[in-house]
Amino acid sequence: MAATDEDTPSIEHPLLEPDFLERRLYQLKLAGTAADHHTLVCLPTGLGKTTVSLLVTARRLEEVGGTSLMLAPTKPLVQQHADFYREALQIPDDEIVVFTGDVNPEDRAETWEEATVVMATPQVIENDLVGSRISLADVTHLTFDECHRATGDYAYNYIAERYHADAKKPLVTGMSASPGGDEEAILEVCENLGIEEVEVMTEEDADVSEFTHDTDVEWERIDLPEEVLEIRDALNDVIKDRLEKLKEMGIASSTQPDQSQKELNAMRAELQKLINNDQSEGFEGMSIHAEVMKLRQAVTLVETQSVEAVRRYFDRQRNQARSSGASKASQRLVSDPRVREAMRKAEDFDQLHPKYRKSRMLLAETLGLEDGERVIVFTESRDTAEALTDFLSESFEAKRFVGQGDREGSDGMTQNEQQDVLNDFRAGEFEVLVSTSVAEEGLDVPEVDLVLFYEPVPTAIRSIQRKGRTGRQSEGRVVVLMAEDTRDEAYFWISRRREQEMEDELRELKGMADELEEELDDSQQSLADFDSGAEVKDGGDDPDAVSDSSTGSEGVADPGLQEFTEGVDGDADDVETHEPSAEGEAIEIVADQREMDANIARDLSRREEIDVRLETLEVGDYVCSDRVVVERKSVADFVDSLVGGDRSIFEQVGAMARHYSRPIVIVEGEGLYEQRDIHPNAIRGALSSLAVDFDASVLRTESEERTTELLAVIAGREQETSDREVSVHGEKQSKTLAEQQEYVVSSIAEIGPVTARSLLEEFGTVEAVMIASEEELQEAEGVGQVTAERMREVIGNEYTGQ
Numbered sequence: 058m059a060a061t062d063e064d065t066p067s068i069e070h071p072l073l074e075p076d077f078l079e080r081r082l083y084q085l086k087l088a089g090t091a092a093d094h095h096t097l098v099c100l101p102t103g104l105g106k107t108t109v110s111l112l113v114t115a116r117r118l119e120e121v122g123g124t125s126l127m128l129a130p131t132k133p134l135v136q137q138h139a140d141f142y143r144e145a146l147q148i149p150d151d152e153i154v155v156f157t158g159d160v161n162p163e164d165r166a167e168t169w170e171e172a173t174v175v176m177a178t179p180q181v182i183e184n185d186l187v188g189s190r191i192s193l194a195d196v197t198h199l200t201f202d203e204c205h206r207a208t209g210d211y212a213y214n215y216i217a218e219r220y221h222a223d224a225k226k227p228l229v230t231g232m233s234a235s236p237g238g239d240e241e242a243i244l245e246v247c248e249n250l251g252i253e254e255v256e257v258m259t260e261e262d263a264d265v266s267e268f269t270h271d272t273d274v275e276w277e278r279i280d281l282p283e284e285v286l287e288i289r290d291a292l293n294d295v296i297k298d299r300l301e302k303l304k305e306m307g308i309a310s311s312t313q314p315d316q317s318q319k320e321l322n323a324m325r326a327e328l329q330k331l332i333n334n335d336q337s338e339g340f341e342g343m344s345i346h347a348e349v350m351k352l353r354q355a356v357t358l359v360e361t362q363s364v365e366a367v368r369r370y371f372d373r374q375r376n377q378a379r380s381s382g383a384s385k386a387s388q389r390l391v392s393d394p395r396v397r398e399a400m401r402k403a404e405d406f407d408q409l410h411p412k413y414r415k416s417r418m419l420l421a422e423t424l425g426l427e428d429g430e431r432v433i434v435f436t437e438s439r440d441t442a443e444a445l446t447d448f449l450s451e452s453f454e455a456k457r458f459v460g461q462g463d464r465e466g467s468d469g470m471t472q473n474e475q476q477d478v479l480n481d482f483r484a485g486e487f488e489v490l491v492s493t494s495v496a497e498e499g500l501d502v503p504e505v506d507l508v509l510f511y512e513p514v515p516t517a518i519r520s521i522q523r524k525g526r527t528g529r530q531s532e533g534r535v536v537v538l539m540a541e542d543t544r545d546e547a548y549f550w551i552s553r554r555r556e557q558e559m560e561d562e563l564r565e566l567k568g569m570a571d572e573l574e575e576e577l578d579d580s581q582q583s584l585a586d587f588d589s590g591a592e593v594k595d596g597g598d599d600p601d602a603v604s605d606s607s608t609g610s611e612g613v614a615d616p617g618l619q620e621f622t623e624g625v626d627g628d629a630d631d632v633e634t635h636e637p638s639a640e641g642e643a644i645e646i647v648a649d650q651r652e653m654d655a656n657i658a659r660d661l662s663r664r665e666e667i668d669v670r671l672e673t674l675e676v677g678d679y680v681c682s683d684r685v686v687v688e689r690k691s692v693a694d695f696v697d698s699l700v701g702g703d704r705s706i707f708e709q710v711g712a713m714a715r716h717y718s719r720p721i722v723i724v725e726g727e728g729l730y731e732q733r734d735i736h737p738n739a740i741r742g743a744l745s746s747l748a749v750d751f752d753a754s755v756l757r758t759e760s761e762e763r764t765t766e767l768l769a770v771i772a773g774r775e776q777e778t779s780d781r782e783v784s785v786h787g788e789k790q791s792k793t794l795a796e797q798q799e800y801v802v803s804s805i806a807e808i809g810p811v812t813a814r815s816l817l818e819e820f821g822t823v824e825a826v827m828i829a830s831e832e833e834l835q836e837a838e839g840v841g842q843v844t845a846e847r848m849r850e851v852i853g854n855e856y857t858g859q
Contacts, residue, residue, distance in 0.1 A: 201229070436491070687771070723756050
């Protein structure tokens with residue numbers, strides 16, 4: 058919300074900039090409830106959810122002190138929130154800080170202690186909590202933006218659990234324009250975040266309606282040319298053929314290419330059962346299933362995106378099939394004559410795709426005939442975003458807006474590039490923003506004259522987020538392009554049904570708020586789910602608490618503003634936190650930063666007796682002492698490391714053995730001898746080599762949970778029983794003369810310790826190995842022509858530096 062006009066009432070507060078925030082009654086009501094309870098705030102996009110959080114933050118900082126933390130799922134959104142708070146709050150800018158992965162972890166730990174308001178991505182805060190770099194004890198307000206993400210293993214859930222357990226005076230605000238598709242989904246979000254109250258306002262509410270305008274959705278049907286349909290049909294023929302094979306195996310019940318994702322997932326589950334029962338046809342079927350999924354992706358691209366998009370996809374498939382360790386599915390895919398013919402037709406197609414033509418026409422109407430200023434085009438595909446930007450730039454000033462990270466054939470954007478594009482779009486430097494899903498959630502792009510969906514969106518949440526980009530201050534236009542007789546039509550009906558379900562659910566949610574809160578009270582049991590000692594007050598006896606949850610203007614007037622500006626009786630000092638006490642010093646485990654993809658480090662950090670520290674380790678995944686380092690491999694990863702990959706398991710364990718005297722390999726999961734097409738004896742040989750040649754202990758666990766237990770026991774024995782310290786550089790011990798000689802020779806062309814011993818036994822000294830010819834080197838056991846050539850290349854070539 059921009060600065061208010063002189064005649065517009067503004068919100069006054071000691072920590073807010075004067076005349077900055079327009080006084081909107083619905084925001085004050087929501088902030089009044091959220092200041093006293095852990096609250097889910099549901100408000101349509103563009104109506105100031107962030108302002109509600111800001112009002113609560115200002116009140117908490119003035120009344121309770123401490124630190125405010127706001128989490129948002131993307132870096133651009135985090136930066137946007139920080140800019141808004143710096144404008145709105147009378148707090149020094151350097152006390153409102155941004156935490157993303159671009160900030161050094163050590164710098165984050167130091168900055169945390171001095172910050173008043175922290176804006177961050179959840180993954181960064183999760184890492185810092187797991188790594189014991191920060192504490193949430195003094196955080197007095199935690200906001201989860203786009204909180205509908207709080208499902209499954211998303212970082213919001215872990216952070217909420219730690220917050221309720223660790224904070225002295227916790228207060229949670231969840232914000233979303235679209236919290237979930239049904240009551241169960243909304244309850245899951247509330248329970249995961251420890252939310253007690255639900256406040257819902259829709260565009261139908263009197264306080265809100267004056268700030269919104271109708272946004273009708275128009276569906277433009279597109280006829281695909283015959284050449285495009287021929288590509289689609291050729292690919293579908295191959296899908297039918299592959300499904301026929303799965304049907305013969307008793308896995309598929311139909312060979313129709315338009316199988317639902319649910320049906321395909323069920324097939325995969327059945328194939329996994331065959332694999333678990335040691336039936337070899339399970340592996341064959343899984344490979345066929347993988348090929349079906351690849352083909353379906355190609356069909357989706359040619360139907361809903363463009364021929365250019367499928368052309369790029371085929372290029373990537375060809376490159377994958379040529380790479381070392383390529384799957385049989387990839388190789389079969391690009392070698393099938395029908396697929397090759399589809400590839401050829403895609404290469405030969407030189408017409409303008411009808412969706413491109415329609416996009417250009419709609420933009421010309423909006424920006425030319427109707428004197429519009431800005432348009433956003435959304436697409437699911439990054440390839441399409443790039444190609445469409447190039448095409449539209451021929452007629453309009455257009456720029457793309459995509460997420461970070463690179464992949465073959467499609468570069469991402471850095472955070473600075475994203476910010477520059479948004480700033481230019483706001484300033485009117487260009488007319489058309491072509492964006493992938495990165496701009497959907499809460500990102501404050503300016504209101505636009507047209508939002509164009511390049512394809513229907515099959516989820517209600519994302520569709521609602523996108524439509525919220527228009528119709529804020531004046532009537533806007535939303536157009537969805539839909540290719541006839543394609544997956545677009547299926548997504549159209551799915552989208553319409555789900556959006557209607559969500560609208561109905563939000564209306565019901567308003568009418569059943571009390572019932573829902575009772576259900577939350579029962580399930581949360583005063584947040585006992587989080588093992589918190591905090592006694593969260595319910596506000597029921599507080600005479601100043603906001604009790605009128607109606608959304609009309611009656612019943613709440615200036616008292617809502619008065620409550621916000623003057624505070625309430627009985628502040629949060631009655632909240633207690635019982636710090637856990639532990640006997641003796643905590644056990645320390647250093648985990649590699651890359652292990653955060655698993656839940657092990659998080660689970661270890663939940664234990665009172667263990668401190669986890671995150672580092673980027675040179676060797677291993679977990680350090681338990683100055684002599685014990687652990688490499689964790691899932692069964693699949695272990696087998697992959699034997700047959701391919703950047704580094705084999707032997708190289709990894711060899712490096713571990715050079716730094717630590719007790720290297721351990723944990724192989725996690727079941728079915729070790731049923732992976733891929735590797736003979737069980739080859740796996741047994743690898744395990745034997747690790748134990749005999751590398752002096753490594755090889756341990757088996759069934760799951761992440763069991764690995765967590767094992768690591769805790771190993772670290773406990775090392776540090777408590779053996780009184781050893783943790784060192785990320787390993788045990789500082791002198792090597793024997795033989796070990797030093799083996800180390801020097803094994804470093805040549807990374808030949809490893811086994812071959813090094815063989816060479817030393819053959820030649821007697823390191824010097825003799827160094828001056829041996831290629832022919833002489835090959836006389837040593839285990840040294841072939843390639844190894845000998847590589848050794849002589851390293852030893853005999855002149856050093857040229859960098």
